[in-house]
Amino acid sequence: xxxxxxxxxxxxxxxxxxxxxxxxxxxxxxxxxxxxxxxxxxxxxxxxxxxxxxxxxxxxxxxxxxxxxxxxxxxxxxxxxxxxxxxxxxxxxxxxxxxxxxxxxxxxxxxxxxxxxxxxxxxxxxxxxxxxxxxxxxxxxxxxxxxxxxxxxxxxxxxxxxxxxxxxxxxxxxxxxxxxxxxxxxxxxxxxxxxxxxxxxxxxxxxxxxxxxxxxxxxxxxxxxxxxxxxxxxxxxxxxxxxxxxxxxxxxxxxxxxxxxxxxxxxxxxxxxxxxxxxxxxxxx
Amino acid sequence: xxxxxxxxxxxxxxxxxxxxxxxxxxxxxxxxxxxxxxxxxxxxxxxxxxxxxxxxxxxxxxxxxxxxxxxxxxxxxxxxxxxxxxxxxxxxxxxxxxxxxxxxxxxxxxxxxxxxxxxxxxxxxxxxxxxxxxxxxxxxxxxxxxxxxxxxxxxxxxxxxxxxxxxxxxxxxxxxxxxxxxxxxxxxxxxxxxxxxxxxxxxxxxxxxxxxxxxxxxxxxxxxxxxxxxxxxxxxxxxxxxxxxxxxxxxxxxxxxxxxxxxxxxxxxxxxxxxxxxxxx
Ligand SMILES: Nc1ncnc2c1ncn2[C@@H]1O[C@H](COP(=O)(O)OP(=O)(O)O)[C@@H](O)[C@H]1O
Ligand SMILES: [Mg+2]
Numbered sequence: 001x002x003x004x005x006x007x008x009x010x011x012x013x014x015x016x017x018x019x020x021x022x023x024x025x026x027x028x029x030x031x032x033x034x035x036x037x038x039x040x041x042x043x044x045x046x047x048x049x050x051x052x053x054x055x056x057x058x059x060x061x062x063x064x065x066x067x068x069x070x071x072x073x074x075x076x077x078x079x080x081x082x083x084x085x086x087x088x089x090x091x092x093x094x095x096x097x098x099x100x101x102x103x104x105x106x107x108x109x110x111x112x113x114x115x116x117x118x119x120x121x122x123x124x125x126x127x128x129x130x131x132x133x134x135x136x137x138x139x140x141x142x143x144x145x146x147x148x149x150x151x152x153x154x155x156x157x158x159x160x161x162x163x164x165x166x167x168x169x170x171x172x173x174x175x176x177x178x179x180x181x182x183x184x185x186x187x188x189x190x191x192x193x194x195x196x197x198x199x200x201x202x203x204x205x206x207x208x209x210x211x212x213x214x215x216x217x218x219x220x221x222x223x224x225x226x227x228x229x230x231x232x233x234x235x236x237x238x239x240x241x242x243x244x245x246x247x248x249x250x251x252x253x254x255x256x257x258x259x260x261x262x263x264x265x266x267x268x269x270x271x272x273x274x275x276x277x278x279x280x281x282x283x284x285x
Numbered sequence: 286x287x288x289x290x291x292x293x294x295x296x297x298x299x300x301x302x303x304x305x306x307x308x309x310x311x312x313x314x315x316x317x318x319x320x321x322x323x324x325x326x327x328x329x330x331x332x333x334x335x336x337x338x339x340x341x342x343x344x345x346x347x348x349x350x351x352x353x354x355x356x357x358x359x360x361x362x363x364x365x366x367x368x369x370x371x372x373x374x375x376x377x378x379x380x381x382x383x384x385x386x387x388x389x390x391x392x393x394x395x396x397x398x399x400x401x402x403x404x405x406x407x408x409x410x411x412x413x414x415x416x417x418x419x420x421x422x423x424x425x426x427x428x429x430x431x432x433x434x435x436x437x438x439x440x441x442x443x444x445x446x447x448x449x450x451x452x453x454x455x456x457x458x459x460x461x462x463x464x465x466x467x468x469x470x471x472x473x474x475x476x477x478x479x480x481x482x483x484x485x486x487x488x489x490x491x492x493x494x495x496x497x498x499x500x501x502x503x504x505x506x507x508x509x510x511x512x513x514x515x516x517x518x519x520x521x522x523x524x525x526x527x528x529x530x531x532x533x534x535x536x537x538x539x540x541x542x543x544x545x546x547x548x549x550x551x552x553x554x555x556x557x558x559x560x561x562x563x564x565x566x
Contacts (some may be wrong), residue, residue: 060469090466094564103484107474139565144378157474220495 003069004033005193006057006161010066010274026052027220028065028087029273032120032212039187039194041204042222043252044214050197051087054165057195058084070161071076080108080183085167089150091138097149098125098134101156108157113122124152128182144175151179162187164196164251170204174266177236180206186235201252206239212276213255215264222276223263227283244282251281304348313345344535366552367527369519371543377519379547381437382505386442389501393449397456399484401490404541407457414454422447422508426515429484436516443512448501455497459490491562499555506548 012028026049040048053128054059057068059078074142091100101121106112112120112252125134128148138146153161166232167183168176186206187194198204204211211226230242239245271277344352385559400406422443429439463486471481513522521540528536 058473060472078469078475080473080475082473084469084473086466086469088466090464091465092470092485092488093566094491094562104474107476178467238330 003072003073005036005038006195007069007070008032008053008057008066010231011053011056012065013049013056013061014064014155023064025219026125030066030222031274032222032225032276034193036193037191039196039207039209040212041208041210042195042197042214043199043204043256044220045199045216045256047099048214048217048220049152050214054084054163054195054197056165057161058082060084070150071154080157081160083154083157083162085147085150085154085162087169089138089146091149091153093138096135097130097138097141098135098146100138100149101125104153104156106241122166124156125156127186128152135220142175143171145180145221147171147179151183151186155190160193162192162194164194166197166199167199167204169198176200176203176259183207184234185237199256201249201256202240204252205245205248206234208235210278211252212261213252215260217264220264221267221273223259223267223271223280224255227278227280229280245285248282251279303382310346313343314494326555341536344538349535349538350369353539356536356539366518371521371524371540374519374521374546375543377533378509378521380439381513381520382444382502382509384478385441386448386502388420388441388493389445389449390452390498394456397453397494398460398486399452400458401457402486403462404427407461414450418450418454422504423511426512436518438521440509440512441517444505444509447508448505451500451504452494452497455467455500456490459493459497460486463489469504488562492559492564495555495562499552499559502555506544506551510544562564 008031011030013026014023014028015026016023030053031121032040042053046051052061056063057075059075060155067201069075075082089192091097092103092267095103097122101124102117104115105120109120111118112195125131128151130145130148130152133145133149138149141149147170150167164183168179171179180203186192187207194207196204196207205228211228213224213226214224215221215223228248230244230248234242356371360370360375362368363373364371400410402536425443425446428440429442430436433439433442467489468481469487471485477483509520510522510525513520514526517523517526521544525537525540528534
């Protein structure tokens with residue numbers, strides 16, 4: 001069988017319970033792939049194990065069973081090739097915005113001179129529109145500005161894969177929209193492979209090529225894969241006018257509101273975790 | 286609490302000082318008029334000066350002020366081992382404190398770092414720290430004198446042993462409670478252990494470490510006076526003890542004031558350093 005660029009192969013994650021009882025299984029037997037240059041979103045309710053999956057992809061956590069293969073090699077731990085944009089932005093508060101980015105640039109290029117690092121930082125500061133905030137500490141920045149620094153820091157190491165854990169969920173709607181467009185543009189320009197967790201349906205439809213639908217936990221499963229057939233390039237302004245948008249959105253909402261809970265109890269017969277069914281709600285039957 | 290106006294506070298402080306000194310002056314005038322009786326037993330206890338010299342009245346602020354000026358005029362004279370300027374004595378004490386405190390910092394901070402990073406070591410060493418920490422540093426003095434046999438080095442050891450605990454505990458705590466997400470940032474950037482330690486953990490824990498260092502310097506300065514009273518020879522503590530034997534209360538009061546001021550200066554120094562490394566989340 002041909003392997004995808006990122007191939008998640010039968011991973012499980014179990015946490016020991018506090019009083020020595022049987023381990024609690026967050027999920028098991030999870031299989032999916034991400035092609036090179038593809039943008040995949042993972043949608044599911046809180047607590048189903050989305051962050052745990054992302055941490056395993058990042059190498060920050062280890063699967064209890066199974067493994068993740070990237071470009072033919074099983075991942076052993078974190079890597080500069082897999083950058084993470086954290087939900088809580090995770091900036092180092094004693095460094096300025098620019099120094100936070102410089103910290104990442106120096107990690108990728110330990111031999112670079114001060115001037116080279118500064119030049120590279122400037123590039124990313126300009127790209128994410130941070131010029132006025134470069135010299136400020138994170139505590140002095142708004143939520144949106146902080147997340148811009150987080151984006152610049154992740155991109156500045158020039159990763160092959162960008163992992164995002166609900167990067168915009170703490171932001172107001174306006175800021176969120178602006179940053180969605182920027183991430184969309186940058187990912188398309190740099191041909192990054194991207195994996196994003198979200199529970200914002202519109203965000204998923206705007207950004208993703210494929211959307212993984214996860215059932216409620218414990219023992220969460222990726223029940224279906226929604227293929228986003230809406231044509232690119234998409235922007236926030238026109239995406240909801242595209243034919244098929246409503247069908248796509250309703251399908252995902254139905255899943256979140258109703259089916260994610262029902263499917264958590266019983267999966268349909270014949271459902272195979274290794275061959276998750278693909279649906280194309282936007283394509284007229 | 287509402288923010289007080291700094292100028293008003295300052296004026297009130299000055300007023301209180303003037304009031305205190307004024308009452309003291311009046312009281313000392315009064316006691317001189319009255320016929321102070323010295324209990325002979327007490328006179329025998331306090332030594333020759335009190336017994337032969339009759340009454341040594343509590344000095345008035347004017348007398349203490351004059352003595353302070355004398356000390357300030359020539360703080361660094363040396364006229365034999367028992368008669369050295371207050372500046373010289375202070376320098377001895379400060380030297381011992383800085384030596385003991387410095388060595389303690391050199392041991393406590395790296396050790397605290399290792400303990401903070403390893404839950405195993407944290408658990409293993411915690412009982413020892415908990416038992417050793419509450420011991421009065423002066424309780425170590427006989428043991429130190431017995432093993433080291435040098436009074437100056439013994440007092441440095443006592444400073445070492447009393448200032449190590451707050452620094453050790455705070456460093457370990459600060460390092461252990463570095464936010465996991467900051468460590469994850471370092472991991473995704475493939476930072477080496479050293480780079481993570483110096484560029485992430487150290488700055489993250491620095492405010493907590495500095496707080497420990499500030500507590501330590503306060504304790505060290507408290508202990509040095511007592512330690513020097515015990516071992517004698519030199520230092521501000523010995524100075525106080527020596528002036529007590531001379532029954533020179535004005536000198537003792539001068540020394541007390543100086544001890545307070547130096548202690549405050551040390552504390553403020555560390556406070557400034559703490560502010561320099563603190564950050565806002
Ligand atoms: N370190 C941990 N120890 C025990 N349980 C954990 C730990 N981390 C996560 N979990 C559990 O795993 C489940 C999934 O967590 P998470 O991946 O954060 O969910 P999501 O990101 O989808 O909201 C939750 O029920 C949570 O309680
Ligand atoms: Mg999460």
